[in-house]
Amino acid sequence: MFSSRIRRRCLTGTSALALLITTAACSSTDDEASVTVPSPDAKAAGLCRDLHAQLPKKLDGLERTDPGPTSDLTAGWGDPAIILRCGVERPPEMVDPDYAPNNGVKVNGVAWLLQKHDDGSYTFTTGARLAYVEVTLPKERTGDGLGPLTDFAAPIKKTIPKGIA
Numbered sequence: 642m643f644s645s646r647i648r649r650r651c652l653t654g655t656s657a658l659a660l661l662i663t664t665a666a667c668s669s670t671d672d673e674a675s676v677t678v679p680s681p682d683a684k685a686a687g688l689c690r691d692l693h694a695q696l697p698k699k700l701d702g703l704e705r706t707d708p709g710p711t712s713d714l715t716a717g718w719g720d721p722a723i724i725l726r727c728g729v730e731r732p733p734e735m736v737d738p739d740y741a742p743n744n745g746v747k748v749n750g751v752a753w754l755l756q757k758h759d760d761g762s763y764t765f766t767t768g769a770r771l772a773y774v775e776v777t778l779p780k781e782r783t784g785d786g787l788g789p790l791t792d793f794a795a796p797i798k799k800t801i802p803k804g805i806a
Contacts, residue, residue, distance in 0.1 A: 646784070648802035649658040650748060652672075656800075663776055667669045668796075673758060673776065674709070674717050674720075674722040674724060675708055675709050675710075676708045676709075676715050676717075677726075678710060678714050678715055678726075679714050679715075679726050679727065679728040679729045679730075680726060680728070681714070681727075681728025681729075683721060684771070685727075685771065685772035685773075685806060686714070686728055687728075687789075687800075688707045688758065688771055688772040688801050688802075689713060689714050689726075689727035689728045689772055689792060690713045690714075691718065691800040691801075692727050692772075692774065692796055692797065692800040692801055693714070693727070693797075693798055693802075694714050695710070695796035695800055696725070696793075696796055697792050697796070698764070699718070700718035700719070700723060700768070700789055700792045701718070701723070701782075701788050701789045701792060702785050703718040704718065704719065705717070705718050706719065706720060706722060708722060708724060711713070712778075714726060714727050714728050715727070718734065719782065721779040721781050723727075723776065723777070723778055723779070723789050724776070724777045724791070725774065725776050725780055726774070726775045726777075727772060727773075727774045727775075727801075728772055728773070729766065729773045729774070729775045730773065731755065731773055731806065732754060732766050732773075733805075734754060734756060734778070735752060735768055735800040736765065741754060741768075743768075744756070745785060746765075748787050748790040748794055748804075749790075749791055749794030749795070749798075750786030750793055750794060750798055751765055751766070751770075751778075751790070751793065751794045751797050751798060752767065752768045752769050753754075753766065753790060754766045754767075754768055760780060761780030761783065762777060762778060762779050762780050762783070763777070763778045763783055764776070764777045765778070765795060767801070769803055769804070770801040770802065770803060770804065771801055771802050771803065771804040771805075771806050772801050772806055773806055774797060774801060776789065776790065776793065784799065
């Protein structure tokens with residue numbers, strides 16, 4: 642009887658501990674950005690890992706503050722964060738003949754599809770590369786124009802070859 646009471650307490654304690662850990666892992670603070678990690682195929686994932694190793698420590702004067710969950714497919718700078726995700730799906734707008742030609746920019750040899758959102762933020766996605774790289778600029782970071790994209794050009798050109806993903 643004594644041992645079953647201890648076992649019950651241990652199981653109850655273990656369950657409470659598991660719940661606490663799960664809750665802590667699922668919650669985030671206001672200071673930490675959180676993103677959905679892409680799920681690319683193995684080839685694109687390898688290219689993204691190479692890109693991750695080449696990304697700058699500072700971007701447009703902002704310190705690197707990677708979002709959670711930690712992944713070689715995501716990176717961030719500043720607060721509110723400029724977020725990079727590598728290995729994302731091709732945006733449907735990229736193949737829309739009425740949208741894509743009028744909403745593209747080229748920055749230091751890297752072509753980007755531009756998407757403006759209702760909240761004032763922008764998403765840029767690389768085109769003509771073997772993995773799609775997406776950069777989101779929050780509204781608070783759009784005042785510098787395309788400045789942040791210039792810091793991504795060299796690492797992208799070095800690690801993500803031209804081609805169609």
